[in-house]
Amino acid sequence: MYHDSSLIDLSESRIKWTSSANDLLILFIDRRYKTNSASEYTRHGLSRRIQALVHSTDRVFATISPSSEESPTEEIRHDAEAFIQSFLVNVYGAIDNMARIWCVETDLRNAKGVPISDGMIGFGPKNVRVRESLPDELREYLINCDPWFAYLENYRHAVAHRIPVYIPPGTLTDQEAEEYRHIEDEIGKAVRERNLELNGKLTAEQKALGTFKPLMMHSYGENARPVMIHGQMISDLATVVEIGEYLLKALPNP
Structure with a gap:
């Protein structure tokens, strides 16, 4: 499964980023907003999603422990798959909520002076107008995250529209x-x-074939890149937290 040093890193990182996520939730809720929409996206969108991310992370670590040397049963794998799918959808949704908070608080408009449409809202590489409107620090951070956005969209869109997350029972030679x-x-x-x-x-x-490794993937036919579950979830949570921290500094005062 994991080396001892990796287990320590996973444990420390999980504690760090779940705690930071909870702190971020409080900062967003305590903040005053110029618009009712931003308050709605925060209190009933982003805050719920952050709680779901922390809960899903805790449940996956409890369901498939990184320190376990035993192969999980099919039922355990299915439980973990369900939590991971919820996690992926809420990572994507949390980023979308933050982008919407930015757009309504800054009254972002397109070249014709019309409020930017829902389909154009986001922080990913395709959301050019939104990225152009951001302060340099946040925009540069998002640009550095472009490979991460590619991974996230690949998995989120597969889960939502094509192939669900799958934890293989064994890795094959x-x-x-x-x-x-x-x-x-x-x-x-x-x-x-x-x-x-x-x-x-x-x-x-x-x-009975293969040796279990804590990997997830979706389709075998779409060139899906298998990723290690525990480390990827921590990385995803950390990215959501860091984007949120940059956004809080960038938002205009109410």
Whole structure:
């Protein structure tokens, strides 16, 4: 799973960033806003999402402990997958909430003087008008996060529209991968022949292949990049917190 030094880093980072997330939540709620919309996005959008991020992080770490050397059951993996999907959607939503707070508080408009449309609101690379309106410090931070935005959109859009998050029961060597594909073909034949007994036997053989690693991915056919669950969740939470901290400094006084 993880080396001892990595386990210490994960534990310390998790404590640091969940605590920072809770502190950020309080700062956003305590702030006075110029518009009712910004207050709404904060109190009923961003604050709920930050709480959900902290809760999902805690639940995944409890469900699949980084220090465990045992392969989790299918039920445990499904529980973790559900929390991770909630986490990804709320990471994306938290960034969107912050972008909306910025747009309504600054009355951001397009080149024609019309309030910027919902489809143009965001902090990602495609949200050019919003990024142009930001102070240099925040804009530069977001530009440095462009690879992270690419990862986030890849996973969030897959979860929302195409393929859900999957935690493989095992990581395969090249030889095991070949055996996995062979068994997959045999399972297909057993299903077509309505041979339930053989299907069950082959499925059990397939599940026994590989060594468990705490990875997540979505589609095998979309060139999805597998990522380590625990470290990625901490990184995602930290990025949300840091964007929020920059935004608080950038927002105009009410």
